[in-house]
Amino acid sequence: MVIPFGPQHPSLVEPIHMQLEVEGDTVLGVRPAFGFVHRGLEKLAEKRDWRQNVYLVERTCGICSFIHSLGYCLALEDLLGVEVPPRADLLRVMWGELHRIQSHYLWLGLLADAVGFESLFMQTWRNRERVLDLNELTAGNRIVVSMCRVGGTARDLDAEMLDRVEATLDAAESEFGPVEHTFREDGGIARRLVGLGRITREEALGLGAVGPVLRATGEASDSRLLGYAGYGRLQVAPVTQAGGDAYARLLVRLGEIRQSMALLRQVLPLLRQEPGETLVPVRKDPTAGEALSRVEQPRGELIYYVRATGGKLLDRVRIRTPTFANLPALVHMVPGNEIGQVPALVLSIDPCVSCTER
């Protein structure tokens, strides 16, 4: 018997369609069908000039949008041979980590909602609002901050603004304590997630999984170790777990929120101590060539491939998003589980379907 999961489902934020072949209560096979939020961004990016594309690619995803623009700007800067000022690198790290915190908070809330713990969902999203208000204060908008430009960042932050960032960080850290405690200690969440969708490290590597899905199997792989933007100056230790199941992925993401807060604490003193410019003017168009950038999104490794043949328009922009890379792992994980567990399983890889289908 074939039961459709999606495209509309109470646990899904974005439409994804999977036809589940079930026998009784157990799923035997999955036939996926995507494309419900396809907006043709890669083709649109060929029709806008390379400066306008920054605004286009940051709207690929409505959760991790800054990191999309960061990946694109890094690829373009590679193509143009532009050296970004160090202060802009640090500001990019700051906004990137703030995005990571609010993205993981969003996922934690959705997970709590999916397992039925609605009050925890509301607490988590209330905490998330603090980070979004900080985005609005420093950058002008809550999520799609539009702060990354080819050549640096659009704005600088003065000492007073940095004080407010630090005060918000203090408050966010103290508020995270009870939420983290509940996620770790709650028996209901543990019973739903332990053992769900277990994959081994070898399977995850063969299927091309990235991000917390891979790190939950014990592989210490994080694109921030590449040292792009300001990460080369900071201590980044990938947060790993050994379980390989949905509970391990939860623990990885909880640990990554703490890690992001620690990284922000490393970046803020550097921003105070090292003044400088934040944007280098770029006046020439890219010459023929290609460039590839790898950045760490909250969901995993994001790759931007850009090819230019000279002139204002780019020849090809290819975005390989982490949820796209995690989908084969998801399709591998689903068979063998009960139908009632499928929503929590799909949610455990943190699917961002807008990213997948661009």
Add this chain to the structure above:
Amino acid sequence: MMRLLHTLLRNVASGPVTRRYPKVPLVPVAGARGDLRLLVDRCTFCTACAVRCPAGALEVDRKARTWTFNPYRCIYCHYCVEICPFHALEMAPLGREPAAAKATVTETGAAPVPSPSRGTGAASPA
């Protein structure tokens, strides 16, 4: 049990965390990107903003000296404000008010002041 009681009392004593919009107006945050406005006295209708807008929300007619903005296409990216050579565009910190129907915003510039004629002494247009 005690922690539950403590949480309950704390929640009862503190107010709601959600904003009470629209009963309570939104507090604008300085620097936020909201509704786009033209300072028409500074505008020279050079069309730079219309060319650069990624969403195609601006139309500028250089001859007729009109600037037309479609707020329903705007993506609030702030690119036009940044590249205007005359700093004639600004974004208010709050978005536009809800409206019953879509409408574009058009600003018309004053007729250009003719520069004094030079050289020949021929009569200049008034």
Add this chain to the structure above:
Amino acid sequence: MVLLYHVALGVQMRHLGLRQNGGVAFPSVSGVLPGAWLYENEIQDQFEVTFAGLTPDYGGKLFLRRDVSGTPWGAPRG
């Protein structure tokens, strides 16, 4: 058409290019890298190319609707 493969493990990445002049049939790597089926199916949906040996093969209907003919990017350029 050039098909680019970027294979990464940790911080290392290798880039490979497979060029076929005028051809549209490529061999599939899904036997070697099981997760490649999604990438190759997407390319089949977007460009008019086929991958021999692709499992599972959705025949260009993973992202496109079943009643759609043709592909968004059409035939590969160059």
